[in-house]
Amino acid sequence: MAEDGKSEPAQPEQEVNRRAFFTRLGLGSLGLAAAGTLSFSYQYMSPNVLYEPSPIVNAGNPSKYAMNSVTEDRVTAIYLIRVQEGFFSLSAICTHLGCMTAWRPDLGIIACPCHGSRFTRYGIKIAGPAPRPLPWYRTWLSDDGDIMVDRATVIPPMQFLRI
Numbered sequence: 739m740a741e742d743g744k745s746e747p748a749q750p751e752q753e754v755n756r757r758a759f760f761t762r763l764g765l766g767s768l769g770l771a772a773a774g775t776l777s778f779s780y781q782y783m784s785p786n787v788l789y790e791p792s793p794i795v796n797a798g799n800p801s802k803y804a805m806n807s808v809t810e811d812r813v814t815a816i817y818l819i820r821v822q823e824g825f826f827s828l829s830a831i832c833t834h835l836g837c838m839t840a841w842r843p844d845l846g847i848i849a850c851p852c853h854g855s856r857f858t859r860y861g862i863k864i865a866g867p868a869p870r871p872l873p874w875y876r877t878w879l880s881d882d883g884d885i886m887v888d889r890a891t892v893i894p895p896m897q898f899l900r901i
């Protein structure tokens with residue numbers, strides 16, 4: 739402010755600074771908008787794929803399963819069972835409300851801890867509110883000699899893998 743109350747004309751250096759400030763602000767805004775556009779474009783162009791674990795389980799070599807054994811795998815929620823007739827696999831998920839069942843070797847049954855459903859080692863319901871037996875999964879021998887289980891394919895019961 740000058741002594742007579744009038745504002746002084748902007749100095750050339752101040753004007754350049756103001757101009758440079760607004761130029762940078764504008765360029766920054768454009769850069770931000772470009773980054774946002776690129777980000778949304780990348781998301782749009784990327785395949786919309788849901789990565790889920792494979793339903794196929796490699797249960798390993800048949801020799802590791804003893805005769806008349808029930809092997810529980812809580813990670814894949816299956817039972818691999820070996821009986822005189824051969825091998826088969828069952829879902830370990832209770833058909834009532836989806837709890838994880840457990841093999842009870844002391845009783846020789848598969849039991850659900852939630853509401854008391856019980857199944858034979860063949861998945862047949864013997865007690866409780868479960869509406870259906872435990873599903874049998876497709877089970878086969880790989881070219882490498884390993885037992886494979888497809889958790890996405892339910893088969894009719896009593897189809898044994900004979901080795």
Ligand code: FES
Pocket residue numbers: 832833834835836837850851852853854855866867868
């Ligand atoms: S969830 Fe198994 S009995 Fe209810």
